[in-house]
Amino acid sequence: MPAKPKVAFFDFTSCEGCQLTIVDLLQTHLGLVNLVEIVQFREAMTEKGEDYAIAFIEGSCTRKSDEDRLRKIREQAAVVVALGACAHLGGVNAMKNRWAIENVQTYVYGEDGKAMYESYEARPISAVIQVDAAIPGCPIDRFEFLHLVQKMLQGRAPKLPDYPLCVECKLKENACLNKLGKPCLGPITRAGCNAICPTYGDGCEGCRGWIPEANFDEMREILRGHGLSDADIDARFTMFNHYQMQHMGDDAPVTTTVSPVKDEPLPTSTFAAPQEEPVR
Amino acid sequence: MTENIRVNVHHVTRVEGHGNIVVDVRDGTIEKCELQIVETPRFFEAMLRGRPYNQASHITSRICGICAIGHATASLRATETALGVELSEQTRLLRKLAFHGEMLDSHILHTYMLVAPDFLNVGSVLPLAVSHPEVVQRALRMKKFSGDLCQVIVGRHTHPIAMTVGGFTHFPSRQELESLREQAEALLADVDATVELFGTLPWPTFERETEFVALVQDDEYGFIDGVIGSTDGPRVPISDYRTVTNERLSAHSTAKHAAFNRDSYMVGALARFNLKHEHLHPRAAAAADHFGLEPVCHKPYMNSAAQVVEIVHCVDDVIMLIDTLLERGVEPEAPAPVTLKPGARGVGSCDVPRGILFHEYQIDENGLIEEANCIIPTGQNLGNVDLDLRALVPTLLTETEDQITLKLEMLVRAYDPCISCSTHFLNVEFVGK
Amino acid sequence: MSLYMFPKEKLAAFVEALLPNYRVVGPVQTEYGYAFDDIASPEQLQLDYTTTVLPPKKYFLPQREVLFNFSNEADDQGQPHLDVRPVYADVEPTVIFGVHTCDMNGIMLYDKVFAEGYKDEHYAARREQTYVIGIECLRPCDSAAFCKDMGTLTAPPVYDLHMTDVGDYYMVDAGTGRGEQLLLDHVPATMARKEDIQQLGHVLSAKWPNFRMRLKMSKDQTPSLLTLGYRAKLWEELGEKCLACGSCTNVCPTCFCFDVQDELDITMENGARARIWDSCQLREFALVAGGHNFRETKASRVRHRVMRKGKYIKQVHGLLGCTGCGRCERACLVDITIPGTLNALSDEMQLEPGD
């Protein structure tokens, strides 16, 4: 067998759940460590190698200052894989892009605190560096990760399904949630997670991104049929895919604005702002 | 004797999230000694604005991959309190079960994969797999159980699916529960072996008196709801959490610290042990004895020992909870109804692996979130870590920088800082300030 | 074969007696309806049920079926060698209870598809090991069914046993010798007497008025209607609406298209080649290397499905590809239905007088 490829994991703005999912995969598939040599995995090891061929990047890029680190990784790695919705789509992080950055900074950290927290429009890493493959999901599906890694080791392009979740949902013989009046984005979301959310009774939230043929108009009609307001539907369309919606411009299938409105006033939280003097 | 030391441990590995320790000692005096957080801010509170209330738990579980069930639970409790939701007994039982799954997963990960390598003198879990394969295999077995438990109840551990406002969207079958119970019984041997292993470790004896804060319940060593308790005495209702987390300017930096009755307090397993050890299951109490853990224990390194005690407790509690559920039978039930009204406010709290966590929301009459606040355990601990570091460093000056670095890292690791919980932090110190 | 009967309360004993020797499956109640599933105790079996999400085809052509295992292990010289072993996987003697007449028509078509041309041994292995016990439909499942239009209200000759509820008894028609044996070995059934047969006749003729017709044409006209309507505007309209989610084909008792995928174990030396249900409604179904897609538009895919149901399958296998079970209608989130489509097509194709 040829030398094991050296693999490194990196995290940017994320919850690190995808890396944890890989740790979980090791519970049942410890043999993975025989296929690759892990040289960097901050969540599990102290050792750090800078010589790697495959880089898995978790998390969105949300700071200008992170771009350099991303470029360094790109220079070193032969293959860069976006790991999980944050890296792949921008994910939940991009919900904040609805407002100007000062708006969210002030809201969370107050007038004085905002300057201390560097941030800019959250984006998928493909917006900063070239990405060779993506493993979607929030979190990733551990078996999809394994299969895609195996494909890469075979020298193949890790291809994702282009069809919607409903396919997998039907094969599992789930009762269709949309038929039961519960909102589910399965019809427009890329399959590959084995329809885990509908299987557990909760509608798909679109964490794997849209299929190429997503029929947003009919999807909206279906959700309206459940009595959902347009605001609610927009919120669903943008939970993981805010960045995509933002960058679809006028074609974005949303009824409200997804990008900052000029000169919006800066709000402060009516909940405790960290500037307050001791309450005691 | 090292007169001048500079320790700069970047990206403390093996903690969830990013942290840097900076120590600067000149001529025996501490110039700087702090745990810096380099995690990018994520602005969850801001993002929640305008979102439907039933999205909140799904969004906030994404704050942290390891405390996902904890965040979802705190979030649901906040929403439910705001919207006047009464939970059924079945919902409470199932939530506890899921919560235990996460508690076990997190504690096993932390103690076995992040803490044990330090004590066994191997760099990390990968070399540990070579030097102590049986230890790693046991850890993976135990972790698999906690993963299976989460899967059966809420679909998955990281970002639970079936927990929703007012109840659940999926229910475990009798068969699944029976099989989990069997697995839990079978796990007891591993649990005993765990206590044995951690009993042999040379826990550092460093000690510093401080205040401990945890959720306390009347009749159990619980993790969800209750009142906020302190080893300094007071009991505070959850709705008044702000008087506890109380953010103020600290003496030695411009950043803010959480402080209740003293300069800082500690949350997490040790705090829970100190506050409610009398409700531990007997096997867990015996484990505490075995480790020489006695309330009130002021040795921060012993937080990891307290986590092992909680592992023992949770496995027993899982068996008990499953027995209860099997006896009552689990029936699919619709989530409890909500009442929408203008300006509804609610606080939810639970004691996640790393300590007490608060979510607070204000929800409008259309069910859209107007305001949100999340206070995470690591943020509350940071002030205490700094004070520990300042007390610890002078005792280490005779050691080599490598040894110092390791001890400091181990201290930070003992707190199990889940820094990726990057909602806003209460305490951040910046180099140069 | 012969007609038998046994008291309804003996059904439990029948199932009980089968359980030690067979995998017994049948309709069971789920949280939201019914599904064919394994029966562990007789009370789970619900013979009075509305149509399941998936038809019993999953027992003959499972959603995922391993075709063969392969290995690439190295010999003594370290030279890897390819080895392949066919799998007629987990085929155990199975008894399926409660198959509706529409679904038996689906099985009849499957029998042809997988036997004609090249014989599919994997299908045959499952089919041979499976006893089909039908149940006569006396009432329509729900408003989506149009079995009466499609002529699938009577049981086709694919069953081993076929049961009709005649009040206190089940009348059982033994369709095969092995079915007869299965019955007589496991339940005290008696030969039906003349008056019982008469009663069966009453029950069977009384059922017809319970069913309504939904098609504006006879089923025999659908092939020519579809030939005429190949270029109808209707397909564009349906293509606009369609979600391309494949639900209609996955739930259909007569759809059988599959994809083939290779899977590797963790060593990457061994693995399996499996077939997995596929759907002509999906974008990639007819896409080939180089990017050419023979059915690029959703309209062309929707049309292909309906053409298959109402014409192509009949041309190839002699049977219509729709059993009127109504599953696709229940599954579709945008109301694309077979009766709706055929009726709309028939409307669109009405030539104006004088044309």
Added chain:
Amino acid sequence: MSVLDHSLTTTTTPRAYNGHTSIYLPAIATIEDVQDETRLEKIFTVRLPDGQNLGHVPGQFVMFSIPGVGEAPISIMSSPSRTGETFKLCIRNAGDLTSIIHTLKPGAEIGIRGPFGRGFPVDVFKGKDMLIAPGGLGLAPARSLIDEIIDNRDDFGRLIILYGCRNPQEILFRDTIQEWEKRDDIELMVTVDRGDENWTGHVGVITTLFEHVDINPYNTIAVTVGPPIMYRFVTVELLGKGLTPEQIWMSFERRMKCGVGKCGHCQVNHRYSCQDGPSWTYAEALAFEEAL
């Protein structure tokens, strides 16, 4: 005769392996030789277990597989007359599986199923003038027929080959083409859509060659193999020369997963291209809206 005569369908029994039969189980064959042909194509010489003869007719295909990667239909390049213990395949690196196939070295074990599909009815062609017009990679399957004709040259009338490629680099079998050029019993013309500095031959799409040939429409069979778009234009030329649709043969490449008429992918209207094709007459194709 119906448009589709099923008697033409060549049904080959699947190869038994280890005593089992499964139409999906490949025989384990060995790659004997690999030759680079062009930038994109390689020629693989394949040996079946025990050197069994493949037993195909021109125009048929095999399912070529690398277990663990996948399986794809590949036309048989060898003519039956030149198929002994081995046969040849010409494979273009077009994607997932074929890129891995291109990494195979002699000695590699692979899976072969087939031959499958309806090939060209060579017996029916006997005594006829043959006009063969392949485009690009289409020369590979056409080669099987051409070699069969060359090896039984007396059984056929004229042999006219009109070969078109996009550019000179894509031209397959250059050496063989040179040999053909030398023969006086083969009328050969090659064209490229776009030439380069070294190209001295004909430039223009394949249809521009047709004006240079005269045929006897009453005794000619035309066979064209290439991308779908080519058929549309070539058939116009052929009809213009007075051929009837029944005299024009073509090969249809659709996605195929099973090769045996089950998986549904290769359907052209109601017909399965893997069984009722891949070789069809234009007359048959005209009856299918989806064909061209």
